[in-house]
Amino acid sequence: MGMTITEKIIARAANKNRVAAGDIVVANVDKLYIKDLRFSKKEDAKGLYGVLLEVLKSMGKQQVWNGRNIVVNLDEQPPRNERRAEGQERARDFAREQRAVLYEGQEGGIGHNVMVEHGHVKPGEFIVGGDSHTCTYGALGAFATGVGFTETVGVLATGQIWLKVPTTIRFDLSGKPGPFVAGKDIVLWVAGKIGYEGAINRTLEYSGPGIQEVSIESRLTMCNMAVEMIAVNAIIPPDERTVSYVSETSDGDFSLLHSDADAAYEQVHRVDLDQIEPQVAAPEYPANAHPVGDFKGVKIHQGFIGTCTNGRIEDLRMAAEILRGRKVKAGVRLIITPASFLAYRLAEKEGLLEIFKQADAVVTSSECGLCVRPSLAAGEVCVSAGNRNYRGRMGPKESSVFLSNAATVAASAVAGQISDPRDYL
Amino acid sequence: MSTLLIKGRTWKFGDSIDSGNIDGVMGGVDPEFKSKVKPGDILIAGKFFGMGASDEHAPRSLREAGIAGVVAESISNIFLRTLVNIGLPAMECSGIAAAVREGDEIEVDFVGGRVHNLRSSRTLRGDALPEFALQILDRGGLIPYLKSGGKFK
Numbered sequence: 001m002g003m004t005i006t007e008k009i010i011a012r013a014a015n016k017n018r019v020a021a022g023d024i025v026v027a028n029v030d031k032l033y034i035k036d037l038r039f040s041k042k043e044d045a046k047g048l049y050g051v052l053l054e055v056l057k058s059m060g061k062q063q064v065w066n067g068r069n070i071v072v073n074l075d076e077q078p079p080r081n082e083r084r085a086e087g088q089e090r091a092r093d094f095a096r097e098q099r100a101v102l103y104e105g106q107e108g109g110i111g112h113n114v115m116v117e118h119g120h121v122k123p124g125e126f127i128v129g130g131d132s133h134t135c136t137y138g139a140l141g142a143f144a145t146g147v148g149f150t151e152t153v154g155v156l157a158t159g160q161i162w163l164k165v166p167t168t169i170r171f172d173l174s175g176k177p178g179p180f181v182a183g184k185d186i187v188l189w190v191a192g193k194i195g196y197e198g199a200i201n202r203t204l205e206y207s208g209p210g211i212q213e214v215s216i217e218s219r220l221t222m223c224n225m226a227v228e229m230i231a232v233n234a235i236i237p238p239d240e241r242t243v244s245y246v247s248e249t250s251d252g253d254f255s256l257l258h259s260d261a262d263a264a265y266e267q268v269h270r271v272d273l274d275q276i277e278p279q280v281a282a283p284e285y286p287a288n289a290h291p292v293g294d295f296k297g298v299k300i301h302q303g304f305i306g307t308c309t310n311g312r313i314e315d316l317r318m319a320a321e322i323l324r325g326r327k328v329k330a331g332v333r334l335i336i337t338p339a340s341f342l343a344y345r346l347a348e349k350e351g352l353l354e355i356f357k358q359a360d361a362v363v364t365s366s367e368c369g370l371c372v373r374p375s376l377a378a379g380e381v382c383v384s385a386g387n388r389n390y391r392g393r394m395g396p397k398e399s400s401v402f403l404s405n406a407a408t409v410a411a412s413a414v415a416g417q418i419s420d421p422r423d424y425l
Numbered sequence: 426m427s428t429l430l431i432k433g434r435t436w437k438f439g440d441s442i443d444s445g446n447i448d449g450v451m452g453g454v455d456p457e458f459k460s461k462v463k464p465g466d467i468l469i470a471g472k473f474f475g476m477g478a479s480d481e482h483a484p485r486s487l488r489e490a491g492i493a494g495v496v497a498e499s500i501s502n503i504f505l506r507t508l509v510n511i512g513l514p515a516m517e518c519s520g521i522a523a524a525v526r527e528g529d530e531i532e533v534d535f536v537g538g539r540v541h542n543l544r545s546s547r548t549l550r551g552d553a554l555p556e557f558a559l560q561i562l563d564r565g566g567l568i569p570y571l572k573s574g575g576k577f578k
Binding site for chain 1: 441473476477478479480481499501502503505506507510511554555557558566567568571572573574576577
């Protein structure tokens with residue numbers, strides 16, 4: 001019996017010839033991502049660094065496992081309160097003293113975007129991160145999953161983590177996505193098909209000839225939302241697009257692993273990309289997804305384009321296609337938060353920011369933004385390009401969030417109601 | 426009795442309980458549970474226990490309430506790791522939901538991977554954790570384990 005790409009990466013990281021779903025193994029971590037928020041978590045009075053220093057001391061060590069493979073990112077710029085400011089101070093102390101890589105200011109943005117754009121994610125790597133959307137990195141053919149506070153301390157001290165090898169659900173893609181159909185629509189369609197807990201304890205693997213028609217940015221979106229189906233990780237075996245992208249961002253030193261033809265899959269589903277329409281997920285689960293037409297006419301108060309899910313340049317371009325020469329409807333606010341400063345500067349260079357300005361949208365600095373702090377009043381409705389629409393996610397319990405791709409958000413902001421971006425073609 | 430061999434009264438919960446509902450000692454499922462549960466009690470759950478966010482508040486609240494162990498049909502990957510890493514013994518055990526009625530007294534051997542129901546005299550086999558994970562539990566969690574010189578494997 002062969003192995004899936006996920007099993008191969010885990011086996012390599014665990015120094016084993018083979019692993020199978022259900023095995024519990026100890027793996028050597030290639031990269032660890034930590035966000036500033038972890039440094040101000042209240043789980044432990046001493047915070048992440050305080051607890052870590054105590055552990056290191058009792059192990060007779062002063063340094064963490066390998067600073068060069070640890071990336072710290074300040075997701076919140078500027079910090080929203082004193083406690084967060086203190087957390088960021090601690091994050092900087094940590095990075096300096098432990099020789100970790102730190103991103104902030106113009107180098108930064110949302111950590112997951114920074115990790116990918118700055119070449120910290122390469123095919124075949126075993127990556128863990130102190131944030132649930134770490135699964136995003138699977139788009140480049142890496143194994144990547146989120147870890148908790150205590151696990152982060154463990155990895156920092158030892159470079160290792162134990163985990164149970166997940167079973168895999170494979171999606172075989174064929175065909176080609178139509179206009180204004182992007183990774184978000186594919187992943188919402190998948191979530192709608194398997195349900196909000198449909199991938200629990202499992203790997204989602206996207207393959208088949210259709211994946212070649214899907215851009216790297218759309219792939220990042222598809223893997224990003226795996227955690228919304230409670231998957232351990234999502235992965236897309238590397239192809240030419242992957243190699244070309246990673247050769248540009250990284251040192252180019254990586255190995256390409258693929259699933260064997262006789263690997264074991266728990267389920268295999270077929271996806272015909274030609275049949276997928278722009279999707280909208282109604283409150284209060286991302287899996288509550290249907291074609292946009294089902295929601296036409298729902299009045300909105302706010303549109304939001306941004307986040308580690310859909311704040312990349314592809315999303316900004318899609319939004320600009322709709323917004324060029326149009327205006328956001330009076331009384332509706334459209335907030336655009338490029339997920340990283342790299343995307344921000346690219347958007348500026350391409351004239352997209354000017355289009356947004358002319359359309360009366362508000363463009364903010366690159367950070368997690370409205371995805372992590374309230375922006376809605378009771379009774380208000382937001383169409384968001386983000387990943388979560390749970391009750392109260394963007395405001396009080398009485399506010400609601402619909403999820404869609406960036407073009408659908410833009411089209412809806414122009415119309416003041418949920419609208420199909422294809423009507424603007 | 427040790428941390429890894431426990432005897433206690435059971436409380437039963439259903440399938441797919443996410444970490445948000447576990448937070449505050451199962452507060453999202455039964456707000457009264459917090460005042461009913463006694464130190465040493467054992468929590469029984471169905472499939473996919475602890476699915477959802479990787480936040481540690483939820484499992485910590487169970488430990489702080491004195492729950493001595495968790496036995497479930499299946500436990501979310503990250504939640505199982507977190508339970509072990511914060512020092513709360515846990516085991517996946519197929520058939521447990523049908524084999525236990527709430528209030529039954531059971532004996533759980535986390536090392537041997539066995540659950541014995543004292544009411545029905547039935548014994549079930551569960552998936553015992555590997556040796557290093559049991560040692561982490563024995564020392565009270567990953568951080569005390571690493572502090573006392575423990576290693577993985």
